[in-house]
Amino acid sequence: MKDILIISNYYPPEKGAAANRIEQLALKLDQNGYQVSVISPLPNYPKGELFPEYKNKFSVTEKIQNITLKRLWIYPSNSSNIFKRIVSTLSFSTTLFIYLLIAKLPKKVIVQSPPLLLSFTAVLALWIRRRKIILNVSDLWPTAAIELGVLNKDSISHKFLLFIERFIYKKANHIFGQSNEIIAHIHSIFPEKKCLLYRNYPDHFIENITDEKQNSNEPIKLFYAGLLGVAQGVFELIQQLELNNLNLELHIFGDGAEKDQIINYLNQKQIKNIFFHGMLERNLLHETLQNLDIALVPLKTRIYGSVPSKIFEYTALGFPVLYFGGGEGESIVEENNLGWVVPVENYKSLNSTLKQISEIGTDKIQAMKKQIFLHAKQHFNLDEQMKRLIKNDAF
Incomplete structure (x- = not known):
């Protein structure tokens, strides 16, 4: 050996x-x-x-x-x-x-x-x-x-x-x-x-992608799961989001240097459609994410050489990606039809894309999830x- x-x-x-x-x-x-x-x-x-x-x-x-x-x-x-x-x-x-x-x-x-x-x-x-x-x-x-x-x-x-x-x-x-x-x-x-x-x-794939969401009247649920650090810029991101009157929620999972700032901001502003869940064990996180719809993958700025592993991890679970980080990761999402790409640091474009996603409807997103899962299983x-x-x- x-x-x-x-x-x-x-x-x-x-x-x-x-x-x-x-x-x-x-x-x-x-x-x-x-x-x-x-x-x-x-x-x-x-x-x-x-x-x-x-x-x-x-x-x-x-x-x-x-x-x-x-x-x-x-x-x-x-x-x-x-x-x-x-x-x-x-x-x-x-x-x-x-x-x-x-x-x-x-x-x-x-x-x-x-x-x-x-x-x-x-x-x-x-x-x-x-x-x-x-x-x-x-x-x-x-x-x-x-x-x-x-x-x-x-x-x-x-x-x-x-x-x-x-x-x-x-x-x-x-x-x-x-x-x-x-x-x-x-x-x-x-x-x-x-x-x-x-x-x-990743070394995980699920086999139970369904064609329909259990409750199509629910809002479309985005999530961020990972490190809450300087490179990801989640604290700045939630300050720039314009989710009022949109059929959207954002769920945040993780821990890191920006955790306290994020919690304090959400409590002070009493924002109703952004939810912080803390850090979960990986298996429990994947189980929890099954009720959500789209993975948000941000970077604070374009970092040469960086390709967030979240692109591969969450498409293997059947999630479309909203990518907001620039660089090679942007090309991977576009070339493989994995979701949406927004120019890094362009919050105006991000909010415009969120408005479009809000109007898509859950049926189309469910169809995207199945297609993305099959693509990831073959290519990643x-x-x-x-x-x-x-x-x-x-x-």
Whole structure:
């Protein structure tokens, strides 16, 4: 059996797209005959505190679903204080670096990036140990940080992160990119580097898409489910929405830095057609979403290289997508007829599109759901993608 290690900053029982994505990769490798181990921090995301069962522990080794998990110490924090966030990142990076230098490791290792500092630490240690490094790039940093306005271009921090970015690309034996833009960016720096497209396809499909909604008199129900952070911009979005007199509701599920702002705003304004539900377990969330109609996928600004995994996750559940993020994700929605595309940051156009959706009627949306589900099942297939990668000696 072939051994392979995955290094990631997130892994279940932590919630969110990043943890789910790495778990899916681990399980698919296991199903294809690999002996898989994962190194991650002691679970602490998204609240920035250790889960109760992991408190007062320096490291934990456990086996779940045939995956061997090594969880290492971290000083957890989701504080807005940049110093505390840096200390948190450095704490796990230091623990990880020491562990990778002294532990018995398989010959092949997948390193998740971002976060950049963590991937740099892992790549450096693995390069010293002469392991085969497979870099899995989900977002382009520091490019995304510049576009989000959290980093100043040509600052000392920016130049340092550019050095780290180039180092990990150079030392990787080959690279997975979640988008064609990521691969184009890497090839602009290292034209000869072997890069493979690895989309964040889901490993779930439902089989009970119905032709009719149980109560066609209900409003059309949009939902956002995911991280409530700076990149998604949900707080600004709900302030800009004009839902009065529309046959629409918006349901919000998730947690993150903007959670309190969203709750306070909805309470103060007493908005009747926007509902906040908090964070739900993934299976419970999917069950709850069956009563809703359209997935809202926003980004605060166009982020080069980013393709939100929600596009694939929710079309696999049969939901049309209202995409408000620009970039390659916009092309995917348009080319696959997955729903509606609104130019990023154009709230006037967003409200105009919402008005059109409100007038469509539930019968047409139900027909869209069935068609989108069948398309996603055929074209966004994780098993088929994994077979192609294995055939191309990706692992």
